[in-house]
Amino acid sequence: MTERIQPRTLKGFRDYLPAAMIPREWLIDTARRVYRSYGFSPIDTPALEYLEILTGKGSDETDKQLYRFTDHGGRDVGLRFDLTIPLARFAAQYIQELGTPFKRYHIANVWRGENTQRGRYREFMQCDFDTIGTESITADIEMVLVVHDLLTAIGIERFTIHGNNRRILNGLLEKLGLIEQSIPVLRALDKLSKAGAEVVAKELSATAGASDDQIRTILELAALEGNNEQILSQLKPLLSGNATGERGLAELTEMTSALSTVGIKSERFCIDVGIARGLDYYTGTVLETFLDDLPSIGSVCSGGRYDNLAEVYTKEHLPGVGASLGLDRLHSALEELGTLEKTSAPAPVFIPFFDAGRRDDYLQFAAHLRQAGIGVEFFPEPKKLGKQLQFADRRGFRIAIILGTDEFAAGQCQVKDLASGGSKTVSTAENAAAVIAEIRQILPS
RNA sequence: GUGGCUGUAGUUCAGUUGGUUAGAACGUCGGAUUGUGAUUCCGAAGGUCGUGGGUUCGAAUCCCAUCAGCCACCCCA
Numbered sequence: 461m462t463e464r465i466q467p468r469t470l471k472g473f474r475d476y477l478p479a480a481m482i483p484r485e486w487l488i489d490t491a492r493r494v495y496r497s498y499g500f501s502p503i504d505t506p507a508l509e510y511l512e513i514l515t516g517k518g519s520d521e522t523d524k525q526l527y528r529f530t531d532h533g534g535r536d537v538g539l540r541f542d543l544t545i546p547l548a549r550f551a552a553q554y555i556q557e558l559g560t561p562f563k564r565y566h567i568a569n570v571w572r573g574e575n576t577q578r579g580r581y582r583e584f585m586q587c588d589f590d591t592i593g594t595e596s597i598t599a600d601i602e603m604v605l606v607v608h609d610l611l612t613a614i615g616i617e618r619f620t621i622h623g624n625n626r627r628i629l630n631g632l633l634e635k636l637g638l639i640e641q642s643i644p645v646l647r648a649l650d651k652l653s654k655a656g657a658e659v660v661a662k663e664l665s666a667t668a669g670a671s672d673d674q675i676r677t678i679l680e681l682a683a684l685e686g687n688n689e690q691i692l693s694q695l696k697p698l699l700s701g702n703a704t705g706e707r708g709l710a711e712l713t714e715m716t717s718a719l720s721t722v723g724i725k726s727e728r729f730c731i732d733v734g735i736a737r738g739l740d741y742y743t744g745t746v747l748e749t750f751l752d753d754l755p756s757i758g759s760v761c762s763g764g765r766y767d768n769l770a771e772v773y774t775k776e777h778l779p780g781v782g783a784s785l786g787l788d789r790l791h792s793a794l795e796e797l798g799t800l801e802k803t804s805a806p807a808p809v810f811i812p813f814f815d816a817g818r819r820d821d822y823l824q825f826a827a828h829l830r831q832a833g834i835g836v837e838f839f840p841e842p843k844k845l846g847k848q849l850q851f852a853d854r855r856g857f858r859i860a861i862i863l864g865t866d867e868f869a870a871g872q873c874q875v876k877d878l879a880s881g882g883s884k885t886v887s888t889a890e891n892a893a894a895v896i897a898e899i900r901q902i903l904p905s
Numbered sequence: 906g907u908g909g910c911u912g913u914a915g916u917u918c919a920g921u922u923g924g925u926u927a928g929a930a931c932g933u934c935g936g937a938u939u940g941u942g943a944u945u946c947c948g949a950a951g952g953u954c955g956u957g958g959g960u961u962c963g964a965a966u967c968c969c970a971u972c973a974g975c976c977a978c979c980c981c982a
Contacts, residue, residue, distance in 0.1 A: 466955095466956080468955095468972085468973085469973095470973095471972080471973065471974090522980095524906070524979095524980095525906095525980080525981095542982090570982085572980095572981080572982095573906095574906085574979085574980070574981080575906070575907090575978095575979085575980095576973090576974080576975090577974095577975070577976075577977095578974090578975065578976085579982080580980095580981075580982080581982090584982065585982090586982060587982095647980095650980095757982095758981070758982070759981080759982065760982070761982080762981080762982065784982065785982075786981090786982025787982080788982075789981095789982050790982080812941085814940075814941095844938095844939075844940090844941095845940055845941050845942090846938080846940085846941060846942065847942090848941090848942085849941055849942035850942045850943085851942085852942070853942040853943060854942085854943085860941085860942085862940080862941065864940060864941095865940085866940080874941085876941080876942090878942070878943095881941095881942085881943095883941085
């Protein structure tokens with residue numbers, strides 16, 4: 461006996477069985493459809509990049525998470541950890557030829573060598589969409605609309621997009637003379653919902669060197685509550701006299717009003733001055749999206765506006781706005797919530813191998829259905845009919861076509877609706893035209 | 906990366922103060938029923954007790970290491 465190698469996968473890396481992969485592909489298709497409906501075009505880039513590309517602007521935190529190694533030619537390379545950096549490099553190389561505004565979507569795996577948790581993997585798929593080359597707030601508004609349409613198309617009823625604008629906090633920090641400390645302040649504020657005001661206050665004092673007065677003002681801002689209009693009006697006095705803050709407030713006000721005009725319910729888009737987003741490169745609008753029924757899994761879709769995406773790669777000024785759907789995180793959330801339909805049959809129609817002597821007739825019959833665009837699986841062995849139907853039922857087929865010796869002789873077949881159990885005898889003449897019509901009636905269009 | 910909890914058939918779990926051949930349910934496969942699936946009945950297969958060491962006459966059970974999952978920190982999709 462040969463020595464066996466234990467089959468296993470790496471920490472944070474997962475296999476996808478058909479039962480998981482079918483809904484996963486459906487999610488991908490849905491994202492793709494929604495993105496395209498707004499005019500975003502697909503692109504792709506290599507998984508592996510020169511290390512300098514990836515570390516160009518990253519913090520030491522992203523450095524720690526980076527999968528890196530030396531390739532066979534002695535080059536220092538790394539696996540991409542998001543799709544934004546590759547977009548920046550891509551835009552720097554091709555923006556002349558693409559023109560602006562450029563809207564792209566990118567659905568691909570990314571890798572981060574961090575510790576795993578529920579909804580946090582080392583290899584996971586992101587579905588990004590970004591609009592670059594325009595500073596228009598219209599693009600920011602569309603970003604929220606896309607996120608809204610996307611989650612709605614996926615069938616999620618209860619979700620909340622938390623929106624904010626970086627300039628609001630920056631404006632306040634300018635007023636307080638703390639603008640140099642914006643990053644530690646943001647880091648601290650990000651913890652507000654989880655850790656509470658006291659912890660944040662301590663951290664503000666420790667890492668940003670804020671005074672008690674400054675801390676009180678910052679927390680006052682972050683603690684603002686109420687509906688969108690109430691928050692906006694409360695922000696006004698806090699920011700008055702500061703150009704940055706007033707601009708942020710104006711942008712947020714414009715977005716809120718536009719979204720409401722378009723018909724986005726106010727409980728779907730909530731101004732939340734507490735969200736800041738960890739990433740330093742956002743400069744304007746920021747958003748995070750939580751599932752109302754499973755907020756603990758974290759944001760399933762986050763994004764925002766950045767002033768200059770590609771400045772480390774090109775002199776070209778490239779502002780952008782976009783968001784990223786965490787597909788695997790969303791998928792595992794949907795799984796946990798039991799929202800996903802369970803099926804592992806990729807084709808709707810099943811044909812049992814019934815009359816052992818007529819294999820080729822079955823193959824030809826299946827071909828007719830496929831030519832009509834109907835997915836068909838033909839069972840490879842002439843087992844007992846009951847067994848084959850049981851197989852079809854467990855796999856989640858919608859329809860079985862019973863075609864045995866008697867049917868062949870009569871030029872007919874039975875179209876059996878596996879959900880209801882009923883069946884109808886139909887002629888197989890004219891390349892199964894009547895069968896195709898019957899199947900189309902049963903299948904949802 | 907740091908700390909905590911967990912790890913027994915495909916799945917969900919039992920497994921008495923360490924004591925013979927480790928159990929159940931569901932699932933899978935076969936049969937009852939040589940042309941009709943979710944019920945019922947009968948039967949079978951399936952376990953290096955995550956992995957590797959150690960303590961012991963004896964380890965699923967105690968100890969150490971390691972791997973994986975979950976939780977917190979960190980960060981984030």
